[in-house]
Amino acid sequence: MRIILLILLVLAPGLLWAEETGTKQNIINYVGKHSTLHVDAKTLEDTLGLDYKFALSNITSPPDDAKNVKYLSDLELKSSGYVAAERAKNHLDSTTTSLQFGGKYFKVYENDSEVGISPDRCRQLLDLNPKDIQAAATTSKEYLEIKECFGQKRTRLISWDSHVNYEATQDFKDHDTALGLGVSLDVDSLIPGFAAVLDYPFSWLRDPRAWSVPESPRVYVGYDYVAGLKDTNRAATTGNQDSNMNRATVQVAWHTLVLDKLTIRLLYQAYWELNPPQEVKAANRDFNKLLEVSYSYPTGPKSAFIVKYTRGELPPDFKKASETGIGWSVAFE
């Protein structure tokens, strides 16, 4: 709460200036254009829970050479968390607000020595009606040429970031600050074919003509220097009086489709304290994880009925939680 008041105190003169000079509307327009908010509303015991994800960013346009790109992105402000109307019933009780700055490395794996289809021919193929192409056999000359021109090629995107994270309970009573670095990529860019193997059991549960491109899991690996541990429940739960620690983080996200429209989603987060003190190990607080599995069925372009199972612990307090919620998932622009 003190940090929020401090931020508001610093921002207040700026906000007053913005109001007077007419830039307030520009700021509102900017935020509206570059932000996204996603909320899952669910029942938690007999209270309302909200899982939210918010991001405000402005990505610079990459250079013209779109085949091998290395560029820096702009600052991004993100916030995500698990909150509830009644805090006592919110066992996860975690919010993370993050200021990130990073970059991207993008590479297309294409063999320049191969004689492919010329750009002129690819442009000509765009004049053909896709309905006619798809009605013909997938071994037809035009379909194979279309696939060669516009099919998915092996690419690799490595996204890196440096960040400052403020991790807090929903009432901000317990909190810490993490400074760190991280890298995101999808598994198939390192292990081609992994997605197909992972998705194989689920492919039996859907029409192969409806959805046949398996999803590759997305992975984030990071390191954090976490400070302010005295403002968390760490001392009370472990007896350790350290005020900071080093921590490694892994996150994995993946989904697949079964039946006609039922989506299964999986999100896994793990936090390892590096070289933990003995009392932290004894209290089993050196390794914490969260598994979230959800099933959703779309009810409209912006909403879906969801059942979500969440089990594990999140910073700053890593309180153990196990909850199943039923509700709606809504996306806002």
Add this chain to the structure above:
Amino acid sequence: MAKLNELQVKNLVYWFYVFHGKFPPGTTYDNFEKLTMGNLQVDDPPLPSDPDYEKNKLSLELQWQFDKLGYKIPSPLDEMKKKTGTLLEFYTWCYQKHEERPTK
């Protein structure tokens, strides 16, 4: 070399999402324009520390597709992040924004 016409851009966007497997079941060439970005299962679920990873990748891959044909286009990432933006609006944006790439 002239710019692509609107039908060609429409078809390019259609094939792009078909081969990436991002259309929901039941999507056809006749109805894909009405789909919104929210209907496409991209960054689903979002990685907490990188919620737009997949959108970034698709954005770069689409730019590369245009580049292969001899065109450049600004990053379509912001358009891909509009959950209620339709595919019709998206390929119209691509048509309006693409231009011939200067000869290398």
